[in-house]
Each structure stands twice: as C-alpha cells, then as structure tokens.
Amino acid sequence: MFEENIRKLKEQGLLRQIRERASGQGPVIAIGRRKFVNFSSNDYLGLANHPVLANAATQAMHKYGFGAGASRLLVGGTLLHEKLEKSIAAWKGTDAARVFNSGYAANTGILPALASENDIIFSDALNHASLIDGCRLSRAKTVVYRHKDIRHLQALMNRCKTSGKKIVVTDTVFSMDGDIAPLRDLYDLCRSVNASHITHRTLLLYLDDAHGTGVLGKGKGALSHFNIKPERWIIQMGTFSKALGAFGAFAAGSDDVVRWISNRARSLLFSTALPPAVIAAASVAVQMIRKDRGLIEKLWSNREYLIKALYAIGYDSTLSETPIIPIKTSSNEAAVRMSQFFFKHGVYVPAIRPPTVKEPRLRIVVTAAHEKKHLDKLVSLLKQLKGT
Ligand SMILES: Cc1ncc(COP(=O)(O)O)c(C=O)c1O
CATH class of the missing domain: 3.90.1150.10 (Aspartate Aminotransferase, domain 1)
Known part of the structure; x- marks a missing residue:
C-alpha cells in the first residue's frame, strides 16, 4: 500500500x-x-548507563514491582512520584511540579490544557515537533515568529488581539541547532506586557527546557543560566530523558497552573503512570547533579x-x-x-x-x-x- x-x-x-x-x-x-x-545521544552527562541509576531502579522495583498499573489519578503513582515532584519544584524554585510520561506527552498534554480556541500561542519557528503538535491540539490560534526574533514577536503580539490568553512558547535550547533562546529579552517583553495591565489576562511564558535541564545554569536549567527568577507566569517544562539519563518529563510552575494541568492535561489523565523504577532513577539523577x-x-x-x-x-x-x-x-x-x-x-x-x-x-x-x-x-x- x-x-x-x-x-x-x-x-x-x-x-x-x-x-x-x-x-x-x-x-x-x-x-x-x-x-x-x-x-548521537542526548545522554549529556553519561548518566543513562550509570550504576547509581540502575541500583535505584532495582531497589524501587523490589519494593513496588515494575508496572504502575494505572494513571496517576487512579493511584498509579507512588510516594516516589510525589517525592520527585517536590524535589523538582525545590530545584526549579517553583511552588509545585508534575511528572509527565515523556517530553512529548508533556507538551502535547499541557499546551491544550492551557490554551483553547479563544487564545493565541506565539511559537518560535524552530520549536520542537512536540510543541508544534501541542499547539495544534490546543486549537488556539498559533502565530509563528521568526527564530529568536524578539522584534518580530513583539510586532505580532501588538497586532494579534484576543479577549483570551496569550502564551509565548519556546525551546530554551534548540535541539537541532544547539543555540539558546534569548530568554532575557523574552522575559523582559513578557514582564512588561504583564506589568502594563493592557488586558486583565496574564501572558504566559512556556519554556521547553528539555536540553537545558542538567546542562545550563549549573544544571538547574535555562532560567538560572540567564539569572532569571521563576515567576508565576512562567512554566518550565523539562525532561528526565536527556541529561538526567532516565525517562519522563516534568512541568514546574505556580500552584494553580500545576493543579490546573493535573486536572486537564489529557496525556496525564488518560495514560498509565511511569513505573516507580523509572521515577527512582530520575530522582537519584537529580540528586547527583545537584550535589556534584x-x-x-x-x-x-x-x-x-x-x-x-x-x-x-x-x-x-x-x-x-x-x-x-x-x-x-x-x-x-x-x-x-x-x-x-x-x-x-x-x-x-x-x-x-x-x-x-x-x-x-x-x-x-x-x-x-x-x-x-x-x-x-x-x-x-x-x-x-x-x-x-
Ligand atoms: C526540545 C524537546 N522537547 C521535547 C522532547 C521530547 O522529549 P521526550 O524524548 O522525553 O519525549 C524532545 C526530544 O527529543 C526535545 O528535543
């Protein structure tokens, strides 16, 4: 055929x-x-085959078995899931964090939870396919700005009016070019819009830090690389599958955002939780790079x-x-x-x-x-x- x-x-x-x-x-x-x-691999720190991760996974498997058996909402999660989320929130400096089954599942689940028909997403022209798919699934109007071009973004933001939300979405490190998004300028732009009270709605900044986590900002990620403190309107998504040598992903942000996506992200609600062994490996990887x-x-x-x-x-x-x-x-x-x-x-x-x-x-x-x-x-x- x-x-x-x-x-x-x-x-x-x-x-x-x-x-x-x-x-x-x-x-x-x-x-x-x-x-x-x-x-060829994104195993930036050589952790994917590290005995500390393998041992943590083995111990978790002995305690919890292998499969998670159900989605998080049906008690597919364990205390290990909760502990990992707390440690990610502490590391990233946010109120809360939620684990997702992969970076792909995070982006295609979270963006449709944050945005819908009445909203506008501004997306960098070289964003990862999972962000592009997340934008499509959200049904929001998606406006693509030229790669890293803040003036173009600003012009488009001025031109595109909506009574709904606006969300700027970008990779922090572009996965095929290895360049870094101009986060300081993006942050300043979003902050000035949020401070201007032109609309009563907050502009959100959604960062895909898949290749920044464990690599930039002494491992803490792209915001830290640019010396930017997390704000309630910034959502930091990242993965355990690259520098952290494990599997899965997370979104870290304000309490209300994390609670909302926990109720609305379909890739979280309708998919079996990650196995405890995977979570345990991700947890020790986070500890390792925070310490050493x-x-x-x-x-x-x-x-x-x-x-x-x-x-x-x-x-x-x-x-x-x-x-x-x-x-x-x-x-x-x-x-x-x-x-x-x-x-x-x-x-x-x-x-x-x-x-x-x-x-x-x-x-x-x-x-x-x-x-x-x-x-x-x-x-x-x-x-x-x-x-x-
Ligand atoms: C920028 C970016 N976001 C998301 C993903 C998807 O992450 P995962 O491999 O955990 O599904 C990737 C993976 O290639 C990526 O490069």
Whole structure:
C-alpha cells in the first residue's frame, strides 16, 4: 500500500533506518558486532548507563514491582512520584511540579490544557515537533515568529488581539541547532506586557527546557543560566530523558497552573503512570547533579575542546552554544554519505534530514562521558572529509 511512498522517500535520500544497539548507552556503543564512538545521544552527562541509576531502579522495583498499573489519578503513582515532584519544584524554585510520561506527552498534554480556541500561542519557528503538535491540539490560534526574533514577536503580539490568553512558547535550547533562546529579552517583553495591565489576562511564558535541564545554569536549567527568577507566569517544562539519563518529563510552575494541568492535561489523565523504577532513577539523577558539578564541568570542557578543534580545521560551528553541534551539508544525500563515511570508520554521527529539519545536517552531540581520544577520532575523520 505504501510501496510507492517509500520508493519516493528513498529517491529523495529521506528513507530512515532504525538501528538498534547491542550495548548500553555510552560514549562507545555496539551496533551488531561492531563498536562505534557515539555522538548521537542526548545522554549529556553519561548518566543513562550509570550504576547509581540502575541500583535505584532495582531497589524501587523490589519494593513496588515494575508496572504502575494505572494513571496517576487512579493511584498509579507512588510516594516516589510525589517525592520527585517536590524535589523538582525545590530545584526549579517553583511552588509545585508534575511528572509527565515523556517530553512529548508533556507538551502535547499541557499546551491544550492551557490554551483553547479563544487564545493565541506565539511559537518560535524552530520549536520542537512536540510543541508544534501541542499547539495544534490546543486549537488556539498559533502565530509563528521568526527564530529568536524578539522584534518580530513583539510586532505580532501588538497586532494579534484576543479577549483570551496569550502564551509565548519556546525551546530554551534548540535541539537541532544547539543555540539558546534569548530568554532575557523574552522575559523582559513578557514582564512588561504583564506589568502594563493592557488586558486583565496574564501572558504566559512556556519554556521547553528539555536540553537545558542538567546542562545550563549549573544544571538547574535555562532560567538560572540567564539569572532569571521563576515567576508565576512562567512554566518550565523539562525532561528526565536527556541529561538526567532516565525517562519522563516534568512541568514546574505556580500552584494553580500545576493543579490546573493535573486536572486537564489529557496525556496525564488518560495514560498509565511511569513505573516507580523509572521515577527512582530520575530522582537519584537529580540528586547527583545537584550535589556534584564535576560532570557538568566535564561536559562543557569537552564541548570547548571539540568546538576549538572543529574551528581549527575550518568547520564553522559558531551558531551552536551548547553540546549540540550541527554541521550543515549541501544536500540530504551529502548528509547520508558523510554519516556513512563515519560509520565505516567506527564513529556514529546521525544524518538529520527533512522533515526533522529544513536544512540537512550531521548532528554531533558531545557528552561528559567522551574521552579525549573519542573527540580526536571524530576530528581526524572530519579533517579527512575536508581533505586537510
Ligand atoms: C526540545 C524537546 N522537547 C521535547 C522532547 C521530547 O522529549 P521526550 O524524548 O522525553 O519525549 C524532545 C526530544 O527529543 C526535545 O528535543
């Protein structure tokens, strides 16, 4: 039935292939019988395969068993869920937090709970697909502003009138470009609108901090990176699935917002809770990075090392401000060819193509777990590709 569509994708260099690991996550992974230096995962701090997380999960499993058995509202949650939510709220400096089953489930559940037909969402042009889907599901009017362009956002906000709510939605770290949203300017803009009492409604700022949590602001996330104190009108969503090495997500904000989404987010109400073992692993990951800054420092020093080396051999990665480092390619085929070249030489760097991004690229992610020899291997292959 779909053979023709698949053939077309193949012709356009857009057919994707799922490769499965034969090892745990880490700086070196096995695919089939071969080992690869891995630059593809979002396991920024190397926690996904950490024994402390595995032990916490095992202990929770012994106490609570594996499956959660029901949604949180039907007592699918445990005391571990509640403890994790309290620790996230304390860490993020908010009244409360609620755990969601994934980042995707959080964004597609929370945005429709916050906004409906009468409301307007202003969304950055490069926001993650889960935010885009959340906007669509909300049925609010969605107005897209140019990537990180605050003047454009302000002009659109002045132009678009509603008697309902306005919500600004942005990734904090853009997952395919590795650049950071201008949060100070966004914050100032939203604060001035909220202070002006032009409408009696508060403007909300919804931040997807999936790639900022555990990475920016000494791990605390993007608001802390910009030295911004949480406000009642800011909602910080983040994930346990990336730097925290576990799975699941959270939304942290004011008490009323968290209570409202706990009553209205369909991905929370109508989906089985995360298993206690997953929650226990996320909890110890949060504790670890709050106590020990060493891993975050290693992540950033590895990133600086790689960026300098790339620059020295003529790759311009100046757009990236984080451990996500894209190398744009001239075509989809070129991205695939380069990725295959790395694969042949035992390095895994995925090609990212439409519809994930408009412009094809290699997406390199450096982590705290990489050793110098791993980074040097990548650089020497990139040098060969440049013919230098
Ligand atoms: C910015 C952003 N938000 C949300 C998600 C979804 O998170 P999860 O993988 O936990 O569903 C991702 C994952 O790729 C992401 O990059």
